[in-house]
Amino acid sequence: MEPLILIVEDESALSTLLRYNLQAEGYRVLDVDDGSQALETIQARQPDLVILDWMLPGLPGIEICRELRRRAQTRDLPVMMLTARAEEADRVRGLDIGADDYLTKPFSLAELKARVRALLRRAQPVAQKEPLTFGDLLLDLASRRVARGGRPVHLGPTEFRLLHFLVQYPGQVFSREELLAAVWGRDIHVEARTVDVHIRRLRAALNADASPDMIRTVRAAGYALDLPGAPA
Amino acid sequence: MEPLILIVEDESALSTLLRYNLQAEGYRVLDVDDGSQALETIQARQPDLVILDWMLPGLPGIEICRELRRRAQTRDLPVMMLTARAEEADRVRGLDIGADDYLTKPFSLAELKARVRALLRRAQPVAQKEPLTFGDLLLDLASRRVARGGRPVHLGPTEFRLLHFLVQYPGQVFSREELLAAVWGRDIHVEARTVDVHIRRLRAALNADASPDMIRTVRAAGYALDLPGAPA
């Protein structure tokens, strides 16, 4: 599902321009031109990002932002403020109220789009095209390939998902149950001990060339992926 | 603990200005003036935010940013790019590489500070479970690690739970029965004397490097965890 962006802007020319450009980027777009509608719309539609004009009929943008930050459901909703007010004090105020970014009109559309991408990227760590690295480990989601210290490593699908999950939370210990839920799926009936077996296979594959073991067993607790060199 | 900010900037005048201003805001600040040092420093010190100049001797800022995004450990580290290049294409590129914000020189210090606050605010929830500290003791629930004075300490599961419990109520004395109930479980039948043995092992592990004993024996009452240096 493409991210949904809400534009809160009363100048219809600008609103249209934004809508058009953002839709061209593949986003779903909603717009409202009145501050007091904004909060309702946000509650009803739960957008992934809000672009908020400072000056609005109804409720001023800054008040909307403040309100969004007050509500638990929207505390983490990325907000980009848009304004004609170039004064520094306003920008500072906008950012401190809880806006995540602040653009002054006139702005470049390309920059706005890039900033939108940056905000969405941070808000929802989505599919990453770039290969991940962790220590001397390289994990390429796109081609589903893994290498350690330059040498390719062959993993079965389950081991790959297991490693992928662990790489996302370096050093953290997960119980077998947590791993089953995260890697196998929440409602799959698999013996907890089976995790051991896959950990063993993963270890065997990763340490094929006698590299130090990256997987730490924590007795009575679970497993963690560590940087080689970390204390046992 | 105040957030740690790393400044990667080769113009020493600007670097000093930033350092001074950020420290005045209460942040801890590190700086390096060379791109190739930046990655090492980040790995070693794990800052909460990086301010990165685009043009650097050594490695260009944009390459550092790209590298940070590839490593699992720094994927979520907020990055603010700083540059003299006002061209739109550069901003877009910087943001798309993974920078979270982008400021063009000259910029207002107040705005920079506001943007730093905005980035740190958003990154906060990422740092989920803070490790507990008590004196020179460090107890990290997530990675299930314990260290004393920087040296790792190995504990068995029971000692870990015991220490975890004691750390939560510093200085308080608990009877063996209370400890059994809290650490072992309310309906476990274990000799009260067994607590002694675990206390002994915990002491041995914590004082391995001849550190002062943190566990106080209270005759006829039980045990307590004290700050070393507290009166017996």
Next chain:
DNA sequence: GGGACTGCCATCAAAGTTTCATGGTCGCGA
């Protein structure tokens, strides 16, 4: 049908836990 992969089990080894016997220490009253 062969190869790759998965899940399960039995077994062994290692790590950790509990208990016990013994000796040391402390506080207190004679």
Next chain:
DNA sequence: TCGCGACCATGAAACTTTGATGGCAGTCCC
């Protein structure tokens, strides 16, 4: 101040729990 009893520390031994390993059967797919 001495002696006593209560209390705690310690080492070792028996026992339990937990993880690693190798093997194997069932599936899926080419």
